[in-house]
Amino acid sequence: MSHLFLEFPALKPGVPDVQALMNVIRSETRTAFVISADVVKFVRDALIVNTTITSFKNCYFAFNEGREFIEFDSNGTSRCFTETPDWFISPGEFSRSQWLINHQLAEVSTPAFIEVLMSWPLKERREHCDLLFDLGLNKSASTPGTTFASKSGNKNRITTKPKIHDIASVEIFQQFFLRLKTAVAENRFPTLQILTDCEDVSRVPVTLKGAVRTWFKSITNELPPNNKRVAAGNAALFCAPVREQIQQIESWGVERYYQALSRAIAEAGDRYIADFSFHYRE
Numbered sequence: 230m231s232h233l234f235l236e237f238p239a240l241k242p243g244v245p246d247v248q249a250l251m252n253v254i255r256s257e258t259r260t261a262f263v264i265s266a267d268v269v270k271f272v273r274d275a276l277i278v279n280t281t282i283t284s285f286k287n288c289y290f291a292f293n294e295g296r297e298f299i300e301f302d303s304n305g306t307s308r309c310f311t312e313t314p315d316w317f318i319s320p321g322e323f324s325r326s327q328w329l330i331n332h333q334l335a336e337v338s339t340p341a342f343i344e345v346l347m348s349w350p351l352k353e354r355r356e357h358c359d360l361l362f363d364l365g366l367n368k369s370a371s372t373p374g375t376t377f378a379s380k381s382g383n384k385n386r387i388t389t390k391p392k393i394h395d396i397a398s399v400e401i402f403q404q405f406f407l408r409l410k411t412a413v414a415e416n417r418f419p420t421l422q423i424l425t426d427c428e429d430v431s432r433v434p435v436t437l438k439g440a441v442r443t444w445f446k447s448i449t450n451e452l453p454p455n456n457k458r459v460a461a462g463n464a465a466l467f468c469a470p471v472r473e474q475i476q477q478i479e480s481w482g483v484e485r486y487y488q489a490l491s492r493a494i495a496e497a498g499d500r501y502i503a504d505f506s507f508h509y510r511e
Contacts, residue, residue, distance in 0.1 A: 231287045233261040236269050237294060237320045239356040243331040247271050254288060261318070261327045264290075272299070281306045291317050324360040325398040335400055339426040339433065362396050362436040393505045394439030395494040402487045405441055409448070410475050413468035418454045419445070439502070447490050447507035448474050481509060 243262035283305035412419040
């Protein structure tokens with residue numbers, strides 16, 4: 230079995246030391262982990278002594294956040310190169326997939342996941358959230374001397390309508406879809422609290438709320454019902470057409486539907502959720 234090891238300093242390593250590295254390599258299942266700086270040094274030092282290391286048979290290493298690559302074939306013979314190989318996965322993609330599984334976070338509820346993130350130091354929390362939710366913090370951060378104090382209220386008449394968003398994670402979409410399906414099956418209004426599995430939505434990351442609203446709009450052609458709608462509406466009447474749409478999506482395949490939706494969101498660019506619509510075609 231092959232083993233993939235990635236040097237992504239922004240993510241907590243699943244392989245923090247050499248002993249953990251050897252334990253993973255001895256595993257008979259296909260694996261993928263982030264490795265610590267100590268493990269990176271160990272591998273580099275080992276290559277200085279010998280370019281063939283039988284212990285590293287069928288192992289792939291990506292160092293320096295995907296700028297250097299080393300492959301070991303079935304005999305343990307190494308090959309170093311700088312061209313990006315097919316097996317490489319970006320930090321963002323890895324954080325939203327295998328990294329969550331490695332750290333047993335893929336199946337936890339939103340409140341529990343947020344609690345884990347909030348327990349980490351601010352810098353570490355910021356780096357992980359940046360990758361997990363594709364926030365682009367490093368791209369959009371203001372440079373010194375260009376930060377301005379925010380004004381209270383909407384004095385400049387700038388629209389506050391939310392824009393479409395996607396967090397490029399089929400796993401999180403599937404969790405959202407299951408919550409939506411459960412709510413409408415029970416004739417309950419699928420509010421933002423239910424769809425994010427968090428009673429206090431102020432604690433939910435803005436990007437996740439934006440993605441949930443966008444996904445919901447693509448399925449129902451409406452925004453999630455707010456408190457006024459819940460108080461005044463008929464849940465059974467609201468849920469009936471949504472239930473039919475859910476059944477249709479399941480007949481197509483939830484993952485296939487999401488992949489098409491994700492492409493449509495990316496192509497739509499900087500549009501508002503209220504103006505966004507999506508029609509799946511096989």
